[in-house]
Amino acid sequence: MTTLTKPEDAPAPAGSDAFLSVRDLHVRFSTEDGVVKAVDGLSFDLERGTTLGIVGESGSGKSVTNLTILGLHNPLTTTIEGEIVLDGKELITATEAELERLRGNKMAMIFQDALTALSPYHSVGRQIGEPFRKHTGASKREARERAIEMLEKVGIPHAQRRVDDYPHQFSGGMRQRVMIAMSLVCNPDLLIADEPTTALDVTVQAQILDLLKDLQQEFGSAIIMITHDLGVVANMADDLLVMYAGRAVERGTVREVLKSPQHPYTWGLLGSMPRLTADVDEPLTPIPGAPPSLLNPPSGCPFHPRCGFRGEVEGSDRCVDIRPELPEGRGAACHLTLDQKSRIFTETIRPRLG
Template sequence: MTSTDQQPFLSIRDLKVHFSTEDGIVKAVDGLSFDLAKGQTLGIVGESGSGKSVTNLTILGLHDRDRTAIDGEILLDGQELLNASEKELERLRGNKMSMIFQDALASLSPYHTIGTQIGETYRKHTGVSKAEARKRAIEMLRRVGIPQPDMRVDDYPHQFSGGMRQRAMIAMALVCDPELLIADEPTTALDVTVQAQIMDLLKDLQQEFGTAIIFITHDLGVIADIADDVLVMYGGRCVERGTKREVLTSPQHPYTLGLLNSMPDLHGPVDVELSPIPGSPPSLLNPPSGCRFHPRCAFADKVAGNLCSTERPMLEIVAGRGSACHLTADQKRELFAHYAELQRH
């Protein structure tokens, strides 16, 4: 992670989240560890099914306890969450930690006004009157850039545009000044102009409140705009970690390189073909042995002894930087530079 004197506000150690299904056990998260300090933004990136959202729903305790087996440790400001009661988690959700979901229209109730929904969240955790809650809702709508908030507070979600609904969701998530904000692809359904406005809003609010943010996305372009540090997930595991600059300019894992090479370069020639990663993400019911990326990896044959298909590579983090890959450091530098050069031509 980014070098800082701060102690981690959120600390996750060897988290495993497995679901029971009719077809077997789904290993959605399989040994994940990371830290996050206050005022920092961690971008978690990966394809659908990589374990990003499951990780963060588990932090909030929003999982089916009857069908989910969880192991490891989640510490929020020193408090263990995995053993916390539902009553204690309800107290923490919205108050100390909160989440912005991808689909604001599906997350907001169509039967209640925007102001009522924001105000009820505030009342639940503070016990203030309805009048005070309404005043707070107007204040939050103003903070997130909703015009005429004293009038729009009485509107229903369908009366808001997509961008305004997402702003209202952010207002609801921040109404109790949480210290941890989890944003689960909050800009995916928005056009690029509104997306940029939402990103700027999150950065401004983080600066104002000192909030720790986990930003989940499949888009490395978004990560480049908002994150301090990046965690790349594949098949329920972390395959690479580092600062934003390190990961985006000098990837250490073939999967990260594949993600970068599948992105269009806004500053390059328009006729350059993109290079999608071949194959499909692994089934977490029956994941590949060894490195879970090896069936799709362009470099697996460069490693001696079939290690990629037989032995799980360990994630070794040194000064916040590392990757889970059997390639040597020299191989990574040589092959990745060559591969990146091929993609540019």
């Protein structure tokens, strides 16, 4: 097989030292009912070879953020402000032609539902080979050989034969492997995995996560892992970002956030998970209420309508009137003091978690 390399990227202006830097990102959608504030002032960094987990309920802005990085929103209905710099290249102001050169080549995404993300009209080999041909100038034969190579790499048996099969001929776990092969065919520097293990049984989930870790070690990719499952980020991620109502409410290393969470929302997420030591009949503890409408988000702290610890904050209306800021580095956007957070977690939350 002919060895092909990616075309060299043009020199980019100097930016953040981080491989991926997102600063004060705002994403708004215009609808008939009003303006949806899907992402509201989000900032984070990601280094090469590391994994960032992003967790939160549906509607918290996780997927919107990452689709913005890829430039996949409709420009006619979307307003984007802030800064996204990938390896020194500013993405928000990039042209569509520039983004097309980056998508699939320098950055790629594993979508949540492989059956809908894959075309039913083309074989998996053609779909895997298409971005390889586009970004490297490979021939059809070379693209087919590369597709077989990638299918073997992600653990598809009999890749020489199955390269000509269609998505409906694969199981859910195998389709997800095909999606991973397509995402990694050009060795991207940034891989975004949006709920890559949804609807898969636990055995296949573990295989997919192990595969992503092995491929990250081989290619040195930076990974953003979007998930509802804190068990997945505990196994995969180096750092963790907790999102709520389009904002980051807590961040730190995975160990810091899961061992000593500081935000009441994070406490709620951990408390709603089943525990191995719990009685089989013990009910889960859900977070009260529902996520807010992003057409008209709450004032102050967005979590205050659902928070059971507002009474601990000095000043009865502070949570309602003042938006808490997320500090740089380890921390949480909450008006509770560090001493209060430590005491509440130790006395109230930790005993519930077991």
